[in-house]
Amino acid sequence: MKMKDMIEVLIIVGIQSLAVNVIGTKYGIVEAIPGLIILILIALAGIWLGKVMPGGIxxxxxxxxxxxxxxxxxxPGSEFISEAVKKIGFVQLCVPLLAYAGIAICKDLDVFAKSGWRIIVVSCFVFIGTYIGSAVIAQVILKTLGQI
Amino acid sequence: MKDIRLHVTVLVLCVISELIGSKSFAIGVGKIVLLPMFYALIMGVLTAPRFLKISGTKEIKAASGLLGLTLMLLMARYGTLVGPTLPKIIAASPALILQEFGNLGTCLLGIPLAVLLGLKREAIGAAHSIAREPNVALIGERYGLDSAEGRGVMGVYICGTVIGTIFFGLMASFAAAYTPLHPLALAMASGVGSASMMTASVGSLSAMFPELADQIAAFGAASNMLSGLDGLYMSIWLALPASEFLYRKAYKFKYGEEPPKPLIHSIAGDAKGDEQK
Structure with a gap:
């Protein structure tokens, strides 16, 4: 994908996020724009670094x-950046992303429908095992360290 | 501009979702939170050719191709949540690092259950890890994706893609409401190596505990990055050997005999597996 196309997509996602942000937070369009531009620039710089830096990260x-x-x-400038991006809710940023994800899922629906009920039950327990396993350890350590 | 139909569809879905807003339901002592991002996901699925016919094959293909890129703004935002809370994250790093071993809870719970349900070697692929992209690649390399193990890992991978996000969102709500686990511990657990699952869990938790929202998101993002770094090694060195062991025990328990030796069995990670086929 060319850098120009990427910039285009990031700006489109930015506009979608802006719409969600205006509805879902107390900040208006003008207040949110600086933060959004900063996020787009960080994203572009990161993608670019991933391409040019060695190591395949x-x-x-x-x-x-x-x-x-x-x-x-x-x-330097961290205070300004923090203040600007604070006006973009992270829960709001997820909405466009999951709309794209939902549309992308369509292609997996047939395979999903064909997978047996056993795999679906096992999947649910896999999710629960990972989540609760990690949470219990985190809970014990945080408690021992007196952080919660 | 390419894919304009797709982008406009997404914009409309976003606006509708956010206008509905987050809804919380009191169930017993706790509450369950439904977030706009879940509606966006479900409505996205409903645009499929088999339902509302708004998105065609072209849009679906474009959406899957763009998914990684659309994630970037959120990832940048997560970075800016980690930065200001970095001192707190460093203070909490023992918990952050050690909770990664909790991912082994997957095979402890999953393998015996899978075997009891009647799965054979599929169980190893399905329940050794949470089956995101790196794990699929690992199982594919070691056993081949057309093997029983491969079918198992692909099954859970597809389930994770289709129901994982919503499952994690609801599970976080339930765990915060009905277990004594602290929201920050649950935030750390959210990072399982999938950005959308982490986001759903973090989103639900921060809706329930707004005063901790920034810290919850920062812990979730930090733990998700850690999982991305260590997840594969965790699977190779701990989860897969543990899964093989649990599989033998569970198999013997259910069928009263040792499981048949697998055709391809290369824990040492040699490349023989692919040549034998």
């Missing part, structure tokens, strides 16, 4: 890391 890792570094307290 996927772009998404650079995107998260960049977002993290730019907002560490004390980093």
């Amino acid at each position: 996927p772009g998404v890792a650079y995107v998260v890391t960049l977002g993290c570094i730019l907002t560490i307290p004390g980093f």
Whole structure:
């Protein structure tokens, strides 16, 4: 995919997110735009780093890391960036993403319908096992360290 | 502009979802939260050719191709949630790192259940891990995706794709309401190596505990990154050997005899498996 197409898609997702943000949060379009532009720039820079940096680390890792570094307290401009992106709700950002995911799932529906009930039951227990297993360990350690 | 029909469909779905807003239902002592992102997902599925016929094959294909890219803004946002809370995350790092071993709960619970339900070697593929992309690749390399193990991992992978997001959202709600587990512990558990499952869980938790929302999201994002880093090694070194062991025990318990030796059995990770086929 060309960089130009990626920018186009990111801007489209930005517009969709903006619509959701205006409805779902107390911030208007004008207040949200700086944060959204920052997020788009972080995403682009991360994707670009993923392409040019050696080591084959996927772009998404650079995107998260960049977002993290730019907002560490004390980093130049971190306060401005934090304030700007705070006006974009992360729950709101998920909505366009899951709409795309829902449309993409359509192609898996036939396979899903064919999978037996046993696999579906096992899947549910796999999810529960992972989640509760991790949560119990986290709970014990956080409690021992006195953090909760 | 390409795929305009797809983007406009998504925009409309987003607006409708957010206008409905999040709904919480009191069930017993706790409450279950339904978030706009779930409606968007379900309505997305409903646009399929077999239902409302809004999205065609072209849109479906484009949507799956764009999924990774549409994730990026959210990932950037997660980064900016981790940054300001970094001191707290470092303070909580022992818990963050050790809870990764909780992912072994998957095979402890899943393998015996799968065998009791009558699955054979499918159980190993299905229940050794949460079966996201890296695990599918691992099982594919070791046993081949057309093997019994491969069918198992693909089955759970598809289930995770179709029902995983909503399952995680509801499970987080239930666990927070009905178990003594702290929301921050549940936030750490949310990071299973799938951005959408993590987001659904984190979204539900932060709707229930708004005062902790930023920290919940930061812990979830940090733990999800960790899972992405260690998940594969965890599977290779711990979960797969443990699954083989549990499979033998569970098989003997159910059928009263040792399981037949698998045709392809290469725990050492040699490449013989593929050549034998």
